[in-house]
Amino acid sequence: MLKEGKYAAWFRTAHAQGTGIVHLAQGRISGSDSFFNYGGSYQFDNDRHFTAVLTTRRHADGPPTVFGLDEVEVELSGVYSGAMATCSGTARQAPDVRFEATLIYSQEEAPTPDPRGAVVKLKADKLPKRLDSRSRPRHPFTTGAPK
Numbered sequence: 001m002l003k004e005g006k007y008a009a010w011f012r013t014a015h016a017q018g019t020g021i022v023h024l025a026q027g028r029i030s031g032s033d034s035f036f037n038y039g040g041s042y043q044f045d046n047d048r049h050f051t052a053v054l055t056t057r058r059h060a061d062g063p064p065t066v067f068g069l070d071e072v073e074v075e076l077s078g079v080y081s082g083a084m085a086t087c088s089g090t091a092r093q094a095p096d097v098r099f100e101a102t103l104i105y106s107q108e109e110a111p112t113p114d115p116r117g118a119v120v121k122l123k124a125d126k127l128p129k130r131l132d133s134r135s136r137p138r139h140p141f142t143t144g145a146p147k
Contacts, residue, residue: 002042002050002080007103015097016066022103029054035062036070045077052076052087067094074099 002024009022009031020033029040029052037059042052054074056065064070072094078087083105090098 002044002085003083003105006106007085008106009101009103011066011099011101013066013097013099015068016063018066032059035060036065048079048081050078050080050085050087052078066099067091067097069093076101 004025005023007022007024009020011018011020018033020031020036020038022029022031022038024042027041027043029038029042031038035058036056038054038056040052040054042050044050052075054076056070056072056074058070065072069091072091074089074091076087076089076099078085078101080086085103086101087103088098088100090096
């Protein structure tokens with residue numbers, strides 16, 4: 001079963017190719033690239049196969065989709081294995097243009113804390129209370145190193 005989460009998407013047709021980010025969660029697809037938002041749904045046919053319906057909607061000026069049209073509805077079928085899925089299909093609006101996509105799971109894991117980068121608690125009572133012979137007052141508007 002595909003993991004829910006964030007995927008890097010690479011998609012292509014004979015006309016063009018592109019990349020984006022896709023989120024899969026509870027049978028819903030959402031995502032975007034620099035010019036389009038994606039939405040839709042997916043379902044599992046068995047332990048390796050899935051089908052999906054994906055729509056595109058423009059959100060910024062730029063080139064057309066890989067289909068040559070701004071808004072399309074793509075019917076897809078594909079296979080998944082571990083953290084990767086591949087699928088293909090066509091859009092109703094461009095039935096002669098074959099669409100292919102590869103999804104690579106890229107959900108960011110919570111980083112493990114680095115003990116060397118641990119937060120050190122400030123002990124204000126250990127700081128000097130006043131200037132001493134090791135300190136020299138500096139004018140706040142002087143630039144450069146002291147003379």
